[in-house]
Amino acid sequence: MADLDNEQNKVPPLPSSISLISTLGVVAMLSGFLVVLVYEYTKPIIAENQRLATERAIFKVLPKANSYLTFLIKEGAITQVDDTTKGELIYAGYDKNNNFVGLAVNAAEQGYQDIVKLLYGYQPETGCITGYDVLKSTETPGFGTKITTDKEFLANFSCLDAKVNQEQTGLINVIKTVRHGSKAKPWEIDAISGSTITSNAVGRMFNKSGQALHPIISKNLTLIQSAKQLKRGDHGQLN
Amino acid sequence: MANSTKKEAPLTLDIFTAGIWKENPVFVMMLGLCPVLAVTNSVENSLAMGLASIFVLVCSNALVSALRNFIPKQVRITTYIIIIATFVTLVDYIIQAISLDLYNKLGAFIQLIVVNCLILGRAEAFASKNSFTKSVISALGMGLGFTLALVMLGGVRELLGAGQLLGYQIFSLNFEPWVVMILPPGGFIVLGSWLLLINYFEQRKTGQLITQDSASHCTVSQPRS
């Protein structure tokens, strides 16, 4: 053993607890400081990114919309909130003249691999589901991913019947996915052949969402339609 | 190279190049496999993960090396882990700020960089004993080797599984993609194939196989035991 480093030849005394704790303390403080710094700096950027992503999805399912307002559905009531609230949010789109053009609603369901999340367009006056944007999906490429691209499947949604029943307790008809080629009623969805599980998931999530949310929306429709005219803080102008 | 006495490694180009091929973290040392297989389903994801890992590797090893004379031996592992976790948290927020889309594709695997044995192992074996510059250079080499391995995997998987590279269509549209390559089994099979190929060439060249021992590198020995 060469006498290269003299200091390390002697067995060093066991460092006192104070030295151990203070080292850990200093490192912890340093790391905490760094994290807080970067967190505070990036928080607004991340919030903006998320807002832009949501906005993109909303304007995709509500093409006539020029701006939107966010509403929270909680315990059967609808209240206007801002973008950052947590909970079951729906988005109401309005055109240039502040006329209500439709709603964008979230839906999610277990697909083939993992949960599939969609944002779909809903016209409460006609009871139609008019299309959707896939927010999150890890389905099999070329099979489950066809729900984004397959023209025949998307044609199901020019107006998928999701009308609310008279008592406003649910939908008149249960939305469900049927075998490819056997769609007969406007509330049925023709599955993609070769991708039944993902297609079924889409059917199930629309039914679940419709049964739960559309009646509440019906009950509060005038509130949503006139919200823009009341000129309460809005956002998302496409200027 | 670092030898068993307490002599510091001489500053040669070897420190940098070793990490790229001879001691490649993925193919030779089999470290950090979790992200390797999970995010290599496309070249873009592989590059992003590689860059994130380089960032954490270089920064944490640099800090560990800078503080190496101040950290008592007893708490060194805990300290290293805190430092690594800090930089991983940083890179997590930075990626979210740069591109939410990319962040969603990489998912939880960015945060799993913190348990990548490569980083902790490097800090323990090299950065704690060598100067700042050497540690940074070594970390860069290792990081580049890691990224290279990721891209090699990602390239094959994306090409065969989607006919594309970086989103550009390489194979003609008539090519029926081998979707399994993008799915989990494909990851295992492609990595296995690369390992077989590398072993084959190495055997022809030197008559020996590159040693691959993963478990020993990942052992985080508790200071007291």
Added chain:
Amino acid sequence: MNPESLSFIFLSAFLINNFVLALFLGLCPFVGVSAKRDTAFNMALATAFVMFVSSTCAYAINQVLIAFDIEFLRLISYIALIASSVQLVEMILKKFSPTLFRALGIFLPLITTNCAILGVALFQTSRGYDFFQSVSFSLGGGAGFGLAIVLMAGLREKLELSNLPNITQAAALSMMLAGILSLTFMGFAGLGTTA
């Protein structure tokens, strides 16, 4: 089956999205410790136990972090939690069951850097599971990890007696075997969903 039900979450973590073969968590021990069925089984037990303990504590810690709005410390606190759980489990084993300690003890330091443990904590947080769902998830994950590693060990033990070419040294072979196992587990996809 209701996707939010406890049994589905368990089934999903156990078979459908198996931690090792589908989510790629816990690969280092999977490749390194799966040479013999006995060691593999012990490793699986140790891992499952630590997974369960960490998952429950992680849930608790997450609630505290949310309450104080310091969620950016999540990763650091999780990893500190895991390191301490491992230490704690080691101490408890040493004291209460020396035989078990001798069997599992060497694996415990390896478990700290096991992606699966941290993976459980992170996944359950990002999916927003409540307490019972998290427990179900971690138990399923532990069982899935155990299943995968024991299967692999069984295969490798059998192959020890075969005449394989030299280049299929441990790691390359394990990867190929894992790939085939993963393919077979893909057959579980869609399990539990109504057709």
